[in-house]
Amino acid sequence: MGLRDPLRRVLRSKRRLPSGDNGDFPILGRLRxxxxxxxxxxxxxxxxxxxxxxxxxxxxxxxxxxxAVHCHNVLSRTYLIAIVPFRRLIVRSNSARLAAGYRRA
Incomplete structure (x- = not known):
């Protein structure tokens, strides 16, 4: 995360701020x-x-x-290539913690 935010500033991407209980991203759709x-x-x-x-x-x-990610330019593709390995680690780690907490409950 410490590397991500400065890179976003260089790319002039929106900086994500927590927006309630859903974390970084707004809820676009909700089904049961x-x-x-x-x-x-x-x-x-x-x-x-x-x-x-x-x-x-x-x-x-x-x-x-x-x-799913749709890139609009070369800079976004480069950014995505750089973060995907870290994003996979974060998702796996968070999923394992979620599963461990669910098993204890």
Whole structure:
């Protein structure tokens, strides 16, 4: 995060500030089992789906996280290439913590 914000300033991208209980991105859509988060920027458009998938018998649940990014220029592609490995680590770490907390509850 310490590297991300200065890079965004150089790219003149919007700086993300926490906006309530959903973190960095506004909620664009809400269904019973799914949230769609995202934001459009002059460099890229971002969407994330957080889906709670229930088994047919209702005994098990999976949390499915999906992201989609549309880059508008070379700078946004370069930025994305640089952050994707870190973003994967963050998502895996947060998912593991969420799962561990759910198992304890």
């Amino acid at each position: 089992e799914e949230l769609i988060l995202g934001e459009d920027d002059r460099h890229l458009d971002f969407r994330a789906s957080v889906l709670l998938r229930l088994s047919p018998d209702g005994e098990s649940r999976d949390l499915v996280l999906t992201t």
